[in-house]
Each structure stands twice: as structure tokens, then as C-alpha cells.
Amino acid sequence: MKNTIDFTPMVMEAPKTKQTGFRPQTANERVNKAMKEPIPAMLFDEFWYEGEVCILFGESNCGKSILATQIADSISKTDAIPGFLKDALPHKVLYLDFEMSNKQFQMRYCNKDGENPYQFNDRLIISGMFSGEDMPDNTSYVDYFFEELKHTIESSQADVIIVDNITWLNDVGTESSKDASPLMKRLKTMKNDMGLSILVLAHTPKRRLSAPLTRNDLAGSKVLNNFCDSMFAIGESNRDKSLRYLIQFKARNDAHKFDSKNVAVCKITKENPDNFLRFEFVGYAEEWEHLPKFGEEEVQRQRQETSDKVKKMREQGLSQRQIAEQTGKSLGTINRILKNLNDGNE
Numbered sequence: 001m002k003n004t005i006d007f008t009p010m011v012m013e014a015p016k017t018k019q020t021g022f023r024p025q026t027a028n029e030r031v032n033k034a035m036k037e038p039i040p041a042m043l044f045d046e047f048w049y050e051g052e053v054c055i056l057f058g059e060s061n062c063g064k065s066i067l068a069t070q071i072a073d074s075i076s077k078t079d080a081i082p083g084f085l086k087d088a089l090p091h092k093v094l095y096l097d098f099e100m101s102n103k104q105f106q107m108r109y110c111n112k113d114g115e116n117p118y119q120f121n122d123r124l125i126i127s128g129m130f131s132g133e134d135m136p137d138n139t140s141y142v143d144y145f146f147e148e149l150k151h152t153i154e155s156s157q158a159d160v161i162i163v164d165n166i167t168w169l170n171d172v173g174t175e176s177s178k179d180a181s182p183l184m185k186r187l188k189t190m191k192n193d194m195g196l197s198i199l200v201l202a203h204t205p206k207r208r209l210s211a212p213l214t215r216n217d218l219a220g221s222k223v224l225n226n227f228c229d230s231m232f233a234i235g236e237s238n239r240d241k242s243l244r245y246l247i248q249f250k251a252r253n254d255a256h257k258f259d260s261k262n263v264a265v266c267k268i269t270k271e272n273p274d275n276f277l278r279f280e281f282v283g284y285a286e287e288w289e290h291l292p293k294f295g296e297e298e299v300q301r302q303r304q305e306t307s308d309k310v311k312k313m314r315e316q317g318l319s320q321r322q323i324a325e326q327t328g329k330s331l332g333t334i335n336r337i338l339k340n341l342n343d344g345n346e
Contacts, residue, residue: 041088043160043197044071044081046257047232047248050088050197053187057202057218058234063244063268063279064201065099066108067234068162070278071199075160076123083264083281091197094158095126096149098168102128108277118276125156146186153194163187165201167219184227200228209238210292212260215249225250232258238292242267244279245290260287262330284332310337 025033040050048054048071058064070081072093080086097105105126109118135144153161166183191198202224204217213235215225225231231250237243245263248256258264263286266279288302306327313323324334 040252042086043075043088043091044086045084046251047246048197048199048230049252051191051195052229052252053184053191053198053200053227054230054232055200055202055218055224055228056232056234057204059204059207059236062234062236064234065097065164066268066277067246067279068164068199068201069095069108070276072124072160072162073120073276076121081279081281083266090121090123091160092123092156092158093125093160093162094153094156095124095162095164097126097128097164099164109275111275116275118274125158127152142183142186146190150190150194153196159195160197160199162199163201165203167203181223181227184223188227204233209236212287212291213247235263235287235290237265237290239290240267242269243282243290244268245285245287247287259330261328262332263287263290265290284330284336286329286333307337307341310334311341314338314341 040052042049047056056064056068072095074081074086075088075091076093077090100108106117107114109120110116135141187198187200190196202218205219207217213233215231217233218224218231228250230248230252232246232248235245235247237245243265244267245265246258247260247263248258251257262284265282265285267282268277269280270277272278306329309327310323310329313326318326320331320334320338323329324331327334329337
């Protein structure tokens, strides 16, 4: 019997691909997928956009909670904070307040007699102190905190979260990079998994008040900076106890609108009919103008020198952008100087 050869083609089974936690994709696939996603809108000017973990830091009693509550109020409504941009639609906001009692909060938003309270939108939800009394055995405090936070977010349907403040989580301890890393990773993961926008308030250790603010003034700055998407700070003005300035240290793009040459100056006030304690936008300035190492005479001298230089360059026909580039000043500062010159104020 002759041997026969079987020419039936062999069917090779495709190797089974093991599922992993990685999700590889080509660069083009990543770009095309992102193109289908909406462009993030501004929650609080260029300081904080939708989908970001943002950090706001400053010294104790500088007004972090006041500004954060004002931002939360604005996000829950259609109105932007006067003087600042916002193009996001209203969101439901969950404000985790680990600082104030109910009575302390009430008195900030009522008249001196505790009456005529400011009317917040019901899209703003505030959760007070977290006790952890019902924490199961063999569960870490931080694990339990994030588990409860997830349940609270889901039940409230909030997609904007404000944590006031990060240093309250004593078991984590943000003073060191080693301890801050797990906390920021958890916040970042929660943001991605649940589609959140998160603002975290943090404090500044003791520092020289005469020195300009830097990102290094933030406690645990190295890790916090690495894991956040944006970062800004509140500085106190030496010229007026009610004045504060806002300065950017990290933004979604490299161009910082509010850098040291163009800080946003605000006044903390309650002089309004609705009894709302707030930051009232005053204008723009350079940071050095609000630092104590510059006396009033020095401030005026530097202002006059800058004004004279800008006036001369304008008379030579240079544009505002050219003047800004040659003087190292921001466009906002040049515009303000020229406006004052035209008004005869400088």
C-alpha cells in the first residue's frame, strides 16, 4: 500500500493573549481616541480645568477655604467669579470640609447677627468631619477613608470634589514625599476611574515672608507636584492685610497666565448685600509689589522706572507685545501701565 501525503493545511491556533493591567495602543489610536473626548472646560480660569487634580496651597489663615468655597459656589452655578474666566457648565460639587464646624461655616455666610444667610445652590454638597468610628478591623484608615469617599461620591452623583485639606489625613502625613505618594496616587486613580475633577487644599510650612512664593513652599512638594495636573497658591500682601494674590506654578500648558509678573490681586471682603465672604478681584500686579522687603518708596521708584521705559518704547512705535518681550513684563502689565498713562494716573 502506497504511502499518501495529506495536503490538508494545518490550522494553527492563535496564541492566547494574557490579559494584563496594561492597555497598549498605538500613538495614532491614542490621539484618535482623545479627539472623540470633549475639550476640558475652565472651572476657575486657567488655574483649574475639568478632569484635573489641582492643588491650592498657602499659609494658615490666608483664605484658602474662603476661596475654595467661592470656587465651589461658582461651579455649582452658571456664573463665573467676577474677574475670572469660566466656561464649564454647572456641576454637582462635593466639598469635604475637615476644618470648620457648622456654626463657623454659618457665620461666614450670614450677617453679624447670624441672620440673612447666603443662598447656595443645592448642587453644592458639604460633608463634615470624617470620624472612621465604624472602620472594620484589619482595615487601614486610608483604605477606609477612600472606600467611604467613593460611596459618598456615587450617592451624591458629584463629579467635582474639593478636599479641605490634605493635611487632615494625619495617617498619611504629607510632610514627606514618601508618605504623600500613596495618597496622591489614590486621588489620581479615583479621578481617572470616576471621571472627576479634584481640588486639594494644602498648607505651607514656615517660610520667609519676604521671599517670593515657589512650588517648593508646598509641604511634600516634590511628590504633590509630580502627581497633580495643576497648582496655584495664595500669597499675602504686605501692603494691605485684606489683600491676597493668586499665582500659578503648574498648568495644563506651559504658558502660565498668572505668573510672578502677572499675579491676580484680590481683596477678602464681606461688603456685599448677600453676606457672602469672598475674594473680590482688584486687578493684576507683579509679585514683588506685595512683598515686605520692598518699602513703599522702592515700589514707587520701580513702578516709575517701568512706566517711563514703557512710555518711551510706545512713543517709538513698538506694539504692546514687543514692549512686553523687551521689558520682560506680561502683556497684562503693559496694558495696565499704558491705560494708566492714557488716564494720566502714572
